[in-house]
Amino acid sequence: MASFRIRQYQDQDFEAVRALFARGIMEHAPAGFRHALRAARVRLALLAVFVAARAAAGSWVLGLGAVALALVLLWVLARAVCADYVREALGTDLCDVPGTYLRPPDCRFWVVEEAGTVAAMVAAVPAGRGELELKRMSVSREHRGHGLARALCREVLAFARARGYGAVVLSTSMVQVAAQRLYEGQGFRKVGTSYPSLLCTSLNFQMLYYRCDLGGGNK
Template identity: 40%
Template sequence: MAPYHIRRYQDHDWEPVRELFSQGLLGNMPSDFRHLLKKPRTFLIILGVPFALFLGSGSLVLCLLSLLGLLAGHWLTFRHCIIQYIDKSLHNDLLDIQKSYLSGRGSSFWVAESEYQVVGIVGARPASGPIGGRNYLELRRLSVKRTYRGKGMARTLIQTVLQFARDEGYDGVVLGTPNSYHPAQRLYESLGFWKYHESGYYLNWWLGFFSVWHYQCDFSSQK
């Protein structure tokens, strides 16, 4: 892997940052989809409907066609949900990164650059509200180009956020990550984060609940 360095976001990074964010989520869709298929509600529909058709009609062909149709329908619906989330993000904080992350103290945005290309990103801004009466920085939009993953870049980006939070006087750092991102969870935990809350939202009645795990790193516990 070519060497890289971490620096603050600049205006000419706008398009590469947005593209890296979008491609990161799109690239994670297959693993996220497989995780959703294992959920009881989805699993029951995927197998239950074809089995019921087979019992009712005795046709194996109809059973297989319904299974393929359900898988295709679930995939297209899930893909639509992810694209909607990407579009919402691109029109929210990633529409004006300077204003969202660099307009004042206490927040920032960094890129990892290698051979004049943006290959990693991470942002941080104050959490929406005090947690337990303490002030936390929220780590956001962490993404690393696929060919650079597994090389320590994500760890370096997270450590950049942690050091920034200490320098700015925050009590710690919080973040949210889908519960299907097991390598990311292991990385967070190795850096002192611990899971303190689980939330999520219903994609729809047949895809069910998309879980998000919330992690927290307290600086006081590391002294």
């Protein structure tokens, strides 16, 4: 089994952390595209495009071409959802990791070192109501399957228990199936869903909200 070390974020990790997060999120674009294609409303829209284009041009070929263009647009939109999320994170909390996650009380940002590189990351911040939020979990593709995400999840849960929090909460997207399995395996349960934007609604792209009750919280 490969060895790794969990440690607190340091200033020299800045670029590695930002690149790791951006790559991890953009990897979900193909899954988001496939998920959108399975939505009934999207399939009906593609059928309507085909029928309208064929009727207007009187050609099956042009009808199929219109559908192909619509699929390209759908792919661009799926990438846009991921890119917008990355842009927002890199311009806010991941622009100032110490100010967001190290200096405020009960906040932390951990990275995992494996084979001399930053291979994974996770953060934790108070969410109110005696809850701690797990955020920015990401594991490099080259280092997956080594238990890094599970170890980081346990680190956050232990941190929350040590500081008297009653629960840990988090959000993930519906296409991040591996993440959902990880969290559920660590005791999290799904407590809600939402569409974060009109574009996400049109693509049937939901965010899922999870909670892990720790018991005995005193916050």
